[in-house]
Structures are given as C-alpha cells and as structure tokens.
Amino acid sequence: MAWAGELLPVARKATSVVIFAPHADDEVLGCFSFLSPSSRVVYLGIEDRANVSRNERISEVNESAAKLGFQWEALNHSVNAYRVPDLIPDLERIIQERKPDTVLLPQPSYNQDHRAVYDAAITALRPHDQNWYVRNVLVFEQPDSLLWPHGGETQPNYFQAISLKEKLHSYSLYASQVRRHRSPELVSAIAQLRGAQAGLPFAEGFTVKRMVVGGKADG
Secondary structure, eight states: OOEEOOOHHHHTSOOOEEEEESSTTHHHHHHGGGOSTTEEEEESOOOOOSSSOHHHHHHHHHHHHHHHOOEEEEOOOOTTOOOHHHHHHHHHHHHHHHOOSEEEEEOOOSOHHHHHHHHHHHHHTSOOTTSOOOSEEEEEOOHHHHHSOOSSOOSOOEEEEOOHHHHHHHHHTOGGGOOGGGOHHHHHHHHHHHHHHHTSSSEEEEEEEEEOOSSOOOO
C-alpha cells in the first residue's frame, strides 16, 4: 500500500519524470531542478523517529509539494532495512504505470538505503522487451556522496542550473531533517562547485546512466 500525497490539480497532469527517493528530503537535496508539476517523487519509506513522527514528516513533504507542485507517493518499506528483492517489483510497477521519459535514482553511498534503491532501480530500468523503456536515466548526488564516497558514480557529467535561494528555502521546509552533515552551508558549497564546473552561478550535478536522443521508443 502506498500513501498518495499529490494535490488534485497536479494529479491530472502527465508524469514525465519519476524520482526514486530513499527518504523524504532526498529529492530536494539531490534533484531540486527536476521538481515540477510533471514530476512524481516516490519515497520508498517514511518512518517514525524519536525526534519526529511520520505524520510530521508527511506534513513537511506536503508543504514542499505544495510549493513546487510535484506529485508524490510513499511506499511502506522499512527505512534502514530496505531489501533489494522487495523494492524491485514496486519500482517496476511504478515505471509501467507512469511510463516516464526520465527516471532519477540516488547515487550509492555509505547509506545502505541509497545503495538498495540504486541497485533495485538499475534492475527495474534494465533493457527488456516487456518493460517500459525509460529513455533517460540519471543518478543524483547527496551531500554524503561527497563527504564519504562509497563506489558508484562520483563525477557528474550532466548539470542543471538552479536558484540557490529557492533550493535552500525548499530544504528549510524539511526542518526536522536539517543537520550539520547536510547543512545549508554545505548544500550551498556543492551548488557553487557544480555551478563552477558547468559555467553557471549554481547548479546540480548528475551522472548519466542512459540518455536517448531522437527516435521514439515503442511501449
């Protein structure tokens, strides 16, 4: 069962981008530039914690979605205990239902949930004659990806400009999740670094796993 949190006007719009987010806030930290009414964020789980309840975290998600207009849903996998075989069927189902042009998945890191979602998404997005073929597959980074690398893609080769002010404001809506190891100052520094690499004031960096230009895929 999933918790669907999209606003009714948004739900009537087509979904061209699906973002697989291990946790609530990963989408703002890693792919703020893709958040719009044509994107759908799939949280693999939202949990109760000692300092913040699940309902409080869902309220934060709703506030962020209301600001940026994205659709969202939350699956019921156990945070900090994601299992790849359990994730794959859900990710495949969502891809088949939404038929997105672009899917974003998290860079594997020391966080086991990020590794599990990445591994499951790679399987769900494999070339297959009975699966919806997603033309563009991008890997988004997180502060932990830079602070303590753990294999996988580490050098972005695709960039999108952002308004740093808007990204930081959206991140501030996740008040329960703002911590020193992913502080606004660190988020700003990463945006400045990726911007410098791309010749922009501020940007987000992604790694391309697949990008198809031209033609039309059969579905």
